[in-house]
Amino acid sequence: MWTLTQDAEEYAAVAEPFLLGDPVHNTVALTILANLRAGMPAKNPVFGWWTVDGEVRGAAFRTPPHPVGLAGMPVEAVAPLVEALGGDLPAVVGRLELTAEVIRLLGPPRRAVSERLYRLGTLHIPDVPGHGRQAVPADYPLLVSWYQAFGAEVGLGESDDVAQRVAQRLAGRELFVWEADGAPVSLAALSLPAGGVCRIGPVYTPPSCRRRGYGAAVTAHASQVGLAERCEQVVLFTDLGNPTSNAIYQAIGYEAVSDYAHLTYGQRA
DSSP: OEEEESOHHHHHHHHHHHHTTSTTTTHHHHHHHHHHHTTOOOSSOEEEEEEETTEEEEEEEEOTTSOEEEOSOOGGGHHHHHHHTTTOOSEEEEEHHHHHHHHHHHOSOSEEEEEEEEEEOSOOOOOOSSEEEEOOGGGHHHHHHHHHHHHHHHSSOOOSOHHHHHHHHHHTTOEEEEEETTEEEEEEEEOOOBTTEEEEEEEEOOGGGOSSSHHHHHHHHHHHHIIIIIOSEEEEEEETTOHHHHHHHHHTTEEEEEEEEEEEOSSOO
8 A cells, every 4th residue: 555645754754764674776765865854845745655564665756856766666566656646657767677567557658768776896996187076166157057968968857946956965065076187077976875875976077078087087086985984885877878887887896786767758857
């Protein structure tokens, strides 16, 4: 049985212990809770948990304009979730076996992006000119423009209010840049720790600075900070349609965990 609520703390009280049982696969769900507790606004959110004989065995969430997130759950919980949401799933993201069931129920999506979750094994620091550093307020205008460019490039969007999101992440010490020749040339974000896990993303290098190793360097730097100061494990998601980025992350020590899909049915993700 699914129980839905708009109250994040009610959801956390029931579902968070379940999510913490697998903090790597449930990294997004746990990060959402961490962000909400840190003051991230959420308009008309929906949170849910799936119970069998009184035991929580699944969870889902939606914080518009982001997709419905399918956390850990059995495949048989997907159809009742779709029904509980009234079929209103303009976009969905989750592990392949769960999104395959969504496709069976709702039909082919307008767009499907294959993703892979990676976990950092042994970190390998690449030899790239420059140095990594935490972003500072003076970087704010540049970071906003990079966030906007990233959203336009991947086509999945970031946030309705990119400027506000960047300001929050900057204040939360979540943004890092690689600097070369006295100027920032690449960006990596590191999520708040949740269940001992931090997640890298987004990573963005402007086109004029690509193919020089800056994306790998800033990712390695942010990962190193995460492990040294904030969490026990670091993870990231990649678009499987981008073999270059997948190869780069593997080269610095990221190891594949499982595959996901991001399905878009409506006009926005």
